[in-house]
Amino acid sequence: MNAASQxxxxxxxxxxxxxxxxxxxxxxxxxxxxxxxxLVGDNGAGKSTLVKILSGFHQQDEGDVIVGGERARFHxxxxxxxxxxxxxxxxLALIPQLPVYQNxxxxxxLTRLGPLRFLDKxxxxxxxxxxxxxxxxxxxxxxxxxxxxxxxxRQAIAVARAMRAATKILLLDEPLAAMGSRESRLIxxxxxxxxxxxxxSIIVIDHNYAHLFELCDRIxxxxxxxxxxxxxxxxxxLEKLTELMVSSYRRALEDVxxxxx
Amino acid sequence: xxxxxPTPASAPAVDPPGQRRGTxxxxxxxxxxxxxxxxxxxxxITIALVVFFTIKAGSTFTASLSLSxxxxxxxxxxxxxxGEVMLLVLAExxxxxxxxxxxxxxxxxxxxNLGVPIAVSILIALVxxxxxxxxxxxxxxxxxxxxxxxxxxxxxxLFGLVLIYSSYTSASPIPLSASNGSPSFSxxxxxxxxxxxxxxxxxxxxIGTVVxxxxxxxxxxxxxxxxxxxxxxxxxxxxxxxxxxxxxxxxFSGLVGIVDAVKxxxxxxxxxxxxxxxxxxxxxxxxxxxxxxxRGTVIGAFIxxxxxxxxxxxxxxxxxxxxxxxxxxxxxxxxAMALNAQFDRLIARSREA
Numbered sequence: 001m002n003a004a005s006q007x008x009x010x011x012x013x014x015x016x017x018x019x020x021x022x023x024x025x026x027x028x029x030x031x032x033x034x035x036x037x038x039l040v041g042d043n044g045a046g047k048s049t050l051v052k053i054l055s056g057f058h059q060q061d062e063g064d065v066i067v068g069g070e071r072a073r074f075h076x077x078x079x080x081x082x083x084x085x086x087x088x089x090x091x092l093a094l095i096p097q098l099p100v101y102q103n104x105x106x107x108x109x110l111t112r113l114g115p116l117r118f119l120d121k122x123x124x125x126x127x128x129x130x131x132x133x134x135x136x137x138x139x140x141x142x143x144x145x146x147x148x149x150x151x152x153x154r155q156a157i158a159v160a161r162a163m164r165a166a167t168k169i170l171l172l173d174e175p176l177a178a179m180g181s182r183e184s185r186l187i188x189x190x191x192x193x194x195x196x197x198x199x200x201s202i203i204v205i206d207h208n209y210a211h212l213f214e215l216c217d218r219i220x221x222x223x224x225x226x227x228x229x230x231x232x233x234x235x236x237x238l239e240k241l242t243e244l245m246v247s248s249y250r251r252a253l254e255d256v257x258x259x260x261x
Numbered sequence: 262x263x264x265x266x267p268t269p270a271s272a273p274a275v276d277p278p279g280q281r282r283g284t285x286x287x288x289x290x291x292x293x294x295x296x297x298x299x300x301x302x303x304x305x306i307t308i309a310l311v312v313f314f315t316i317k318a319g320s321t322f323t324a325s326l327s328l329s330x331x332x333x334x335x336x337x338x339x340x341x342x343x344g345e346v347m348l349l350v351l352a353e354x355x356x357x358x359x360x361x362x363x364x365x366x367x368x369x370x371x372x373x374n375l376g377v378p379i380a381v382s383i384l385i386a387l388v389x390x391x392x393x394x395x396x397x398x399x400x401x402x403x404x405x406x407x408x409x410x411x412x413x414x415x416x417x418x419l420f421g422l423v424l425i426y427s428s429y430t431s432a433s434p435i436p437l438s439a440s441n442g443s444p445s446f447s448x449x450x451x452x453x454x455x456x457x458x459x460x461x462x463x464x465x466x467x468i469g470t471v472v473x474x475x476x477x478x479x480x481x482x483x484x485x486x487x488x489x490x491x492x493x494x495x496x497x498x499x500x501x502x503x504x505x506x507x508x509x510x511x512x513f514s515g516l517v518g519i520v521d522a523v524k525x526x527x528x529x530x531x532x533x534x535x536x537x538x539x540x541x542x543x544x545x546x547x548x549x550x551x552x553x554x555x556r557g558t559v560i561g562a563f564i565x566x567x568x569x570x571x572x573x574x575x576x577x578x579x580x581x582x583x584x585x586x587x588x589x590x591x592x593x594x595x596x597a598m599a600l601n602a603q604f605d606r607l608i609a610r611s612r613e614a
Binding site for chain 2 (some may be wrong): 058078081087089093095096097098102106107108109111116117118119121130156161
């Protein structure tokens, strides 16, 4: 199998329990190179847990995560990051008291004077300005503190930070939650531009089907800790996807009501 | 930001030209300066106090001995406050820093009595202080004990250790202290000279400021205190940042504690560190550091310590009783905190607008 046809990420039989609560019951998922994969499902379906396992925040109980053909187990966020995986979480990850440019470089600060690790503020400012221009994210100033920005600008900075650092895979956990329509547009355009570059593969969690149909190549539906529907966006429609979800939900109900069958 | 001049058409007819608007924008500029430079208010209060006491007490107050006596109060408070600011920015606290300040010279004294050379005993005492901070930090992040509780316990433990190993007997003379003859350079360097302690504290304050505002460690302190989950998700090793801040706070406190002991030449086992730490936290608050995390200024804390020192010294000199001093310290702390809260509200409102 050559590198081009190899999936960017494969998840095989991943399970996760929190105490008595079984959140993931054997997830199988494939993310192809350069693809944008949408993940939908009800609250509690396990979407965020799956993302947190892929980003190294949680560890799975069973199953494998395969990145670029190699089995990987992420014991920490750093370990996932070392595999080129970056995440934007649904809770806003910016530091309100730090300026935009320091938020952009948080965790990857540029320093000088060796072990003293003095911040190279000038260089970080300059690179931030150039980078934000390049991806069309507009803020009043890279020196503005994050709490001075609008919600949409903050999320754009959070996405921009992950985009900059990600070399292989970008995970977006509800990047559009609590965004107005104009702000959502900003983030959608940002992700679409990145996807068009084909540089990295993306998984997006969102509740808004219109957004997902616009953004994604393929949509997976999660129900009760399993992936139940896997559809190419150009081969499906909102109606068809809903129908598939309802029928798989019905099947699940029938399984529960006649366990012997 | 506010300089965009309105076009004649959009300007209200009643708007008087020139002068008044100039005054208004000057006023706004001054307000902005105070809003964003929180150290400015305590500096002005300190200057006002100096002027007031100079008028009231005359040359007694301005005499160098007197100022160094103010420094005598401000030194310990300032040294502890510098490290404390880092922890307050992290939304943590070290209540044992005052006791660490008192503990360090005892360690040095005991070691020296055992025949350890002075320099080595000082070094070991400082390492012990770092160890105290390390234990504070590891218990706090490792066992999930609130730092308030961890360091409260550490305060009692260090106090008890001093009582046990001193057999409740004062220590004197302290190595290097200038109890007999003319002090050597190393003696003066370590505290015997009147001004040494406050200079040490000033140097520490500059180092602390540089660390907090110019280094990666400083950014990570602000990030961890401002949004702990967000910082962790961004890959900031929040536990190690916290532990290192505890170590730094204990180190600064212990270092100046040794200098302070050399300055006074004796140690009293009955001194209780909480007295110092409460002043130090007061100094941080007066300097403009909120206790909510994410924001703080080391220079502000240093100025806050000086303010408290001048207040104590000045009130004594103009013949006000010590009892009044406590009332005034309380008033200043509440005033500073209320002012900062109002400043924060003004900033928030200006952003909504």
